[in-house]
Amino acid sequence: MxxxxxxxxxxxxxxxxxxxxxxxxxxxxxxxxxxxAAVGPGPVPRDYLRVHGTRTPAETADLLAAHLTEYRARVHRTDEAGLPLLLARLLSASRTVLVPPALPPYWLSAADATPIHDRAASTPHDLDGVDSVVTGCALAIAETGTLVLDGGPDQGRRRISLIPDHHICVVRVPAQVVDSVPQAVERLDPVRPLTWISGPSATSDIELDRVEGVHGPRTLDVVLLGAQ
Known part of the structure; x- marks a missing residue:
């Protein structure tokens, strides 16, 4: 054969x-x-390694934070009560903030930035004029330091996390954190618009000169909600 x-x-x-x-x-x-013997109908083996070692939820959150930091994302930890003040601090230099359709209202209750709601008529030029965007996420992968957005109500359309120069993403710990990519794929819906984010947007030329903000946000703040 x-x-x-x-x-x-x-x-x-x-x-x-x-x-x-x-x-x-x-x-x-x-x-x-x-x-x-493999010819004919039957289940496809999926016995690949799903996770490297055994971790507690706290260790998984720490690994996620470490890998996010390696990618030059800024990682913050807080609880529900401290989230509004933390987001207000992260948005202190922003005049406007893009808001997904179902972002919990209390998240931005202490922020001074003017909320801008993404609408069907909003153009890329309109969104480019917004200083920051705040979203939730579908889940985060500790072993790769990756955030995954799937267009859920607290995340909005894919473009709103790609056009503004500053993205703040809130991750609920431990509910939205998995160890590995295979674990993430098992939980994600493949028909949804999945956006996989590993650090701020960056690229480099043949001389390895790094340039950030070319294909998306120049600054990425990740808030681990529930992890202190």
Whole structure:
């Protein structure tokens, strides 16, 4: 059996129905019985490593904070009572703040920045004029220092977390924190608009000169809510 045949067989098994868009593979060449045993419908093995070691929720939160910091995100820890004052401090230099449709109102109750609501008629130019954006998240991945947004009511449309120069993302700990990417994929809905964020937007040229803010926010503040 050729490599092509094995790949097509696995695709058919994953879809549980025969492929109708590709020609049937050529007859397999003689080989060990194990080479042909995978042909036919059946579950796809997913026995890859899901997490490296065992951690307590506090250790997972610490690992997330460490990796976010490595990516040059600024990490803050607070509880529900301290969140409004923390967000007010983080927004002290902002005149305007973009607000998703269902952001909890008390989050910005102490902030002086004028809330701007994203609307269907809002243009990228309109959003570019907003100083900051505050969102929740779907979850965060400790082993990669990654935030995942899925367009939920406290996150809004994907573009509002990509256009303003300053993004503040609130992560509920431990409810929204997982150890690894496989654990994250299990919890995420693949049909939603997923945005994976690992630190502020950054790129570098061939000489490795780093430039931030090219493809998204130049500054990323992450608030671990519930972790002190």
């Amino acid at each position: 050729t490599t092509r045949d094995r790949i097509l067989s696995r695709i058919r098994r994953a879809n549980s129905t025969p492929s109708t868009t590709h020609p049937a593979p050529s007859a397999p060449t003689p080989g060990p019985a194990s080479a042909t």
